[in-house]
Amino acid sequence: MFEYALSVMIFLPILAGVAMFLFPISRGASRIAGLIVSLIILLMGVEMFLGFTGTGGMEYLEHRPWVESLGISYGLGVDGISLLVLMTGAILFPMVFAIFTTQSKGYYANLLIAQGAMIGAICATDLVLFYIFWEVMLLPIFFMIGIYGGPKRLPATLKITIYTIAGSLLMLAALVYVGVSYHNQFGKWSFDIVQLSALDLGGGFAILAFLMFMVAFAIKIPLFPFHTWLPDAYTEAPTATTFVLSAIMAKIGVYGVIRFVVPVFEIEFARFAILLSLAGVTGMMYCGLAAIAQKDMKRMLAFSSASHMGIIALGVFCMNVQALTGSLFQIAAHATSTGVLFLFVGLMEERMGTREIGDLGGIAYRAPIFATFFAIAMLASVGLPGTSGFIGEFLIILGAIKFNGFIGFLAGTSLIIGVCYMLWMFQRVFFEKTNDRTIEFQDLKVSEILTFLPVIILIIAMGIFPQTFIKKIEPAAQLQVAKVYAMTQSQVAETKVPTPGHNNHKN
């Protein structure tokens, strides 16, 4: 039965979501249905995680030809690289359905479709299939921000949509270029990522294609300077959408770089690694500084999320096992911590009708459990030892120093910025004087405690027993690094660049 587990995990939520649109069922029923579906996915995800052997290869493979004349196949699989990303997509969703009880049917349906499409993008081993899911996952986000978002939702929706679609269409052209190059070199069509990694690309078009891929992923991550859509979209989106965007969708951008860009464009990647890692560090610092200045909690978290994505991306660009493992670990850690923080802010907004930091204060006295949970998630996001955030960031900084001392130094110091905005915000919101608004604040209900508790435990568990997770991802990371990063920078600099027209002999 587990043979088709991945297909079920993709299409069960999508079909459930489409069915919700088509049939007139009530709001409550659609929420329950969504909760049940997401719990099934959660259980399947846990089962998959436990059954995952972690030998470095693809597991739970599914492969079926789809468009044979162009070598496009329906190929799914999970390896150490995608495992934790898949887990974040699979296990965090029930929280959303459990907490937000008052939304409309379309909201829940869109959430389910987004989940299915994201899992599809994570599991796809075929470039075209990946692209299809990658585009499909944008649509529910578009509708959710546009229909259920805040007062300035229209500009925010347009911004995120045009940005991402522009990126993806460029990627489409690059993707086709890769496929055609494969056809020219090997005489047959294939978009399978394992086979594409055998490609030997070079010349101007390869760099152009590489940049097109990188722009698409940089927009989704978002990597500095492509981050300008993020604050608006995250702030205006309804909480669940922000949660989906920050906890999972942004991670798929990083994952896409590791899975699809690095194996195909080894040389170009090595050549641009310094530049890209500088972009990562700059984004980290810039968004961190911007976060300090925010008055709106959600907007602050949005900038904080962008800042953290900078460090995760940096881990990928450092091209060594430590940093890559750290990035993959941090993907899960950041999803749990920042994702939960966004949900907490959503709860506060629901209860008090505001998320201005200045309007709040003294919540810790009224709601100690809520404050404790919030503090744990916040400290994990800051990277306190003993929480999940520490392990990932430590590994990334370690790798960064190994890669380039200066960049490692910059990354290490800019972590302090994160502490600044987070603790300052915590002080203003949870301590200081209670005011009229916060005096009424209700602590978490039992059902809410039960919803959040597993994730809070997970945050601590990932911090104390990281080896459970790392041993599943490390073999794949090593394999990836061994395959791809075999060349050092100096070697790349000395490689003879094939003359343009090497692959496109017809040009």
Add this chain to the structure above:
Amino acid sequence: MHDFLSFLPLLIICAGAILLMLLSAFEKIQVEIASFVSMGFFGAAFFVQLVVGCGPETELFAKVFNGMLVSSNFTMVAGLIILGCGFFTAMSANSYFKVNLFCTLEFYSIMMFAACGMLLLTMAQELISAFIALEIMSLAIYILVGYDRANVTATEAILKYLMLGAFAGAFFTMGTALIYGAAATTKFASIAAFISSNSASNALLIAGAFFIFVAFLFKVAAFPFHAWVIDVYDGAAAPVTGFMATALKTAVFVVFANFLAMSVDLHSDWITFLFYVSVFTMFGGNLVAIGQSNLKRMLAASGIVHSGYLLIGLVAISADNFTGSVIGYYLAAYAVGTLGIFAALSYLGGEGEKRASFEDFKGLAKVRPYSAAAITVFLLSMAGIPPTAGFMGKFYIITSAISAGQTALAVLGVVSSILSMWYYLRLIINMYFHDAEDSFEIKGSPLAIGGTFALVICVFAIGLYPIVI
């Protein structure tokens, strides 16, 4: 026997057209019955076309027609698209003319004659028969465009279209004459033989081919012959516009591709010309479309952009091993999306097409969620978002362009489709993110609604099972 079967769909449609023409002499027969009759004939012809299928390229009745008509997989696919377009147009016309009462029985008859011309055009492999087919099609379309004689915009549309179309026809004859002057033949195969034994850079041949290109480019509304299309699409009734935008474009592009593909030398000589035409068509169309506030005018302009994408496909065809699969697929993908949206407009437009602008469709999703969802699917297909047919079409076009070494053209096509997102998204935003001011009451028969949802299924079916390629 196979020749006859390949020819049969054309005969069925022709018989249907004549039958309807005769029936319209009877007063008792209502317009609605005519629409059912034409649907029946289109359906039967579609079915025959599908069952007969087609093997490799064959000359139809080679002894009688002397190789003027050739059928192949490509023409079969084009025939299927045209017949499908006819079927769905008859369906939406049925609903449309329940509300807008200017229809007579001859409408359907003329539509079927137009379809005859189109089917003939796809199979024509000889310039004079192509011209005859082109004129059968065009004359019928002129009448359809101006069918509502009381409507001023329709009158304006037919005047513009007729005048300019007559010029295009004249150019075509001129081109034919010049090519005959050079090669002493009008058959594609013989012209190709002449080119391969002599050369394509014969002054007469170049001028002749140029004039023929002008006629084709005019018919598909490519730059710089695209200006008429906005007013004509706007003036014609919604089902007619849908029929023109899809079936006519299919027929002309098929004969265009056949003409280009007849000789490798001819194709390679004209690549640069077509390259620029295609780029300007895409970007010119986008510029026009972005400024429109009327839905039909926007769709007309987006049709120009799609012609540009199809021209990419024409640049990229390999003349020595021509199958036309990419162009055929794209035409099918484009046809289902466009037909669908015009079918939706046919029943949502209301009396005298009072709902025409972007503003009028504000809040449609709140009142008619299913219709809004269907329109969204069609728009996403036209924009090329997966998993719709439009995405696969665009994917094949880009693949064929890069395979042919036209990377720059592929990238420009992609940039143009980024631009086009704006006006497709604009309608979706209007439908979903605003509150409804209109009640969107629907009068008339449910056939157009049924057609719309059938086309939604087609969009996904063609996208997920791209069998043509």
